[in-house]
Amino acid sequence: MLRAGDRGAARARWLGTGLLGLFLLPVSLSLEVSVGKANTIYAVNSTEILLPCTFSSCFGFRDLGFWWSYNGSDTFKILINGTVKNEKSDPRVHLKNDDRITLEGSTKEKMNNISILLKDLDFSDTGKYTCYVKNPKEKDLQHHATIFLQVVDKLEEVDNTVTLIILAVVGGVIGLLIFILLVKKLITFILKKTQEKNLCNVRNLGSDA
Numbered sequence: 001m002l003r004a005g006d007r008g009a010a011r012a013r014w015l016g017t018g019l020l021g022l023f024l025l026p027v028s029l030s031l032e033v034s035v036g037k038a039n040t041i042y043a044v045n046s047t048e049i050l051l052p053c054t055f056s057s058c059f060g061f062r063d064l065g066f067w068w069s070y071n072g073s074d075t076f077k078i079l080i081n082g083t084v085k086n087e088k089s090d091p092r093v094h095l096k097n098d099d100r101i102t103l104e105g106s107t108k109e110k111m112n113n114i115s116i117l118l119k120d121l122d123f124s125d126t127g128k129y130t131c132y133v134k135n136p137k138e139k140d141l142q143h144h145a146t147i148f149l150q151v152v153d154k155l156e157e158v159d160n161t162v163t164l165i166i167l168a169v170v171g172g173v174i175g176l177l178i179f180i181l182l183v184k185k186l187i188t189f190i191l192k193k194t195q196e197k198n199l200c201n202v203r204n205l206g207s208d209a
Contacts, residue, residue: 031057033133035147042150048119050104051147053131055112057138062086065134066114068101072127079129080116118149126151 036052043049051068067081082093084107091114093103100120105113114133118125132144 030059031055031133031135031138031141031143033131033143033145035129035131035145038147040148040150042152042155043121044155045121045123045151045153047121048117049121049149050115050117051129051131051149052115053105053113053145055114055133055143057135059135059138060087061135062137064136066091067132068116069130069132070125070127071130072124075127082114084114121151123151125149 033053033055041049041051053068055064055066061084063086064084065081066084068079070077070079077097078095079098080093080096080101080103082091082095082103084091087110088108090106090108091103098118100118102117102119103114104117105111105115107113114131126149128146128148130144130146132142134140134142
């Protein structure tokens, strides 16, 4: 049986755990920014590339600020910045430092998309691109996500020979196992029928005797 002191300590631990959960809950549901699953993307020189960025907030947003930055080997600059009034408004661009950049996203219908399209790529465009979002409705909470762009002369073709060989071997092994199981079942069925037939013959001989 728990003593009074032990019960008090247990209640204190439960209370502390509950307060910690209440404190962490708003953080876990707060502003989030994503640039997709890939940390690095590749694009061919002189083409264009879409740099993805989406955000989410369970508390909604008002006069939300966003901006993209570029960080190369020896250069850092703000590419574009703007604001979004509310969930029913599209982003409004206030500054754009590169005419090759266009804002492709939309924040209507809960898309919360502030992706940018970078045209006429050059090798010097290789570097880190960071998408920032700041939400005044969450006490100016700010979050960001970064993606690395590698501009190349041409995209390398992926050699799937090894993968195809492995799949063929695995498929062959699985097929062989299925064939063995079928043969085993067939042999078992034949032996069972043979035993039943022999048993019937023995019984018939016994009856004739």
